[in-house]
Amino acid sequence: MTDITTQQVRVRTTTYEANSILGFELVPLAPASALPTFTAGSHIDLQLSGGLLRSYSLLNDPQETHRYCIGVNNDAKSRGGSRFMHEQLRTGAVLTISAPRNHFVMDETSPFNVFIAGGIGITPLLSMIARSQALGTPWRLHYTARTRQHAGFLGVLQRYQGESGADVQLNFDQEPGQKMLDLKALIAAVPTGGHVYACGPLALLESYEHATASLPPQRVHREYFAAKQASATDGSYTVELMRANRSLQIAPGQSLLDGLIAIGLEPPFSCRQGICGTCEVKVLEGTPDHRDMVLTEAEKTANNRMMVCCSGAKSAKLVLDL
Numbered sequence: 001m002t003d004i005t006t007q008q009v010r011v012r013t014t015t016y017e018a019n020s021i022l023g024f025e026l027v028p029l030a031p032a033s034a035l036p037t038f039t040a041g042s043h044i045d046l047q048l049s050g051g052l053l054r055s056y057s058l059l060n061d062p063q064e065t066h067r068y069c070i071g072v073n074n075d076a077k078s079r080g081g082s083r084f085m086h087e088q089l090r091t092g093a094v095l096t097i098s099a100p101r102n103h104f105v106m107d108e109t110s111p112f113n114v115f116i117a118g119g120i121g122i123t124p125l126l127s128m129i130a131r132s133q134a135l136g137t138p139w140r141l142h143y144t145a146r147t148r149q150h151a152g153f154l155g156v157l158q159r160y161q162g163e164s165g166a167d168v169q170l171n172f173d174q175e176p177g178q179k180m181l182d183l184k185a186l187i188a189a190v191p192t193g194g195h196v197y198a199c200g201p202l203a204l205l206e207s208y209e210h211a212t213a214s215l216p217p218q219r220v221h222r223e224y225f226a227a228k229q230a231s232a233t234d235g236s237y238t239v240e241l242m243r244a245n246r247s248l249q250i251a252p253g254q255s256l257l258d259g260l261i262a263i264g265l266e267p268p269f270s271c272r273q274g275i276c277g278t279c280e281v282k283v284l285e286g287t288p289d290h291r292d293m294v295l296t297e298a299e300k301t302a303n304n305r306m307m308v309c310c311s312g313a314k315s316a317k318l319v320l321d322l
């Protein structure tokens with residue numbers, strides 16, 4: 001089961017970062033105490049009002065233990081999380097958060113890092129840039145947003161660029177004379193052995209996957225903020241819960257997560273889209289129908305864990321460590 005250790009933090013500062021993007025600095029309640037350490041690319045889950053659980057990438061330097069910093073885009077399609085963060089969460093508020101988890105891990109042996117960010121997708125890459133600086137790994141950033149007013153965290157980027165002399169290419173595709181990023185060209189220019197990391201909207205990541213198809217997969221990394229595939233809701237399979245010593249039948253049209261909730265279980269979940277990893281469960285028997293964006297292809301092939309919010313079963317029965 002996913003680590004669901006939680007703790008309370010206080011919102012120390014709230015900053016306006018860009019059109020529709022706010023930054024939140026979260027600190028421990030006890031002065032001078034430390035937060036759990038994290039690695040670049042990690043995220044935390046925030047417990048919001050009304051039982052909402054939402055995941056946000058940590059954007060600050062992983063060497064820092066006195067605070068976690070996140071950026072939140074006020075998504076027009078918000079299911080409540082980003083709207084709450086923008087309209088109701090205030091400086092001084094106390095929040096319950098999970099320990100950091102990382103599904104977007106950096107390869108620290110890389111001789112060169114190329115980062116590609118679309119909009120709020122800059123957030124996990126900021127912690128990776130900080131880590132690259134600490135490791136002395138040269139890096140380059142391609143950051144695309146609709147306009148300069150929609151691009152958050154330009155100040156911190158300017159600081160990192162000033163410290164390292166790294167190449168930071170900004171691209172505002174809705175400003176006069178600008179166009180979409182030429183991903184094919186910029187992937188072709190990745191230095192030998194370099195690793196590439198991308199985070200942003202679905203369309204950008206789908207183009208990125210095409211553009212990087214000829215690179216060795218171990219050098220290509222990405223994190224999705226939205227589902228790429230529909231959830232598995234064909235149903236008609238049995239689920240045995242080993243620890244609870246119970247079984248249930250998932251009906252057509254029902255997700256595995258909804259089936260678990262329907263029998264009174266309270267599995268942790270957040271995004272319901274297969275992108276945050278909160279609902280991960282160990283699979284003891286059977287073949288999942290993986291629909292998530294968290295597990296790698298190798299992890300999916302191993303069939304020993306799954307995201308129950310979006311994935312279903314290819315076999316007639318699944319046995320889960322629940």
Ligand code: FES
Pocket residue numbers: 268269270271272273274275276277278279280292294307308309310
């Ligand atoms: S709830 Fe986010 S991956 Fe399942």
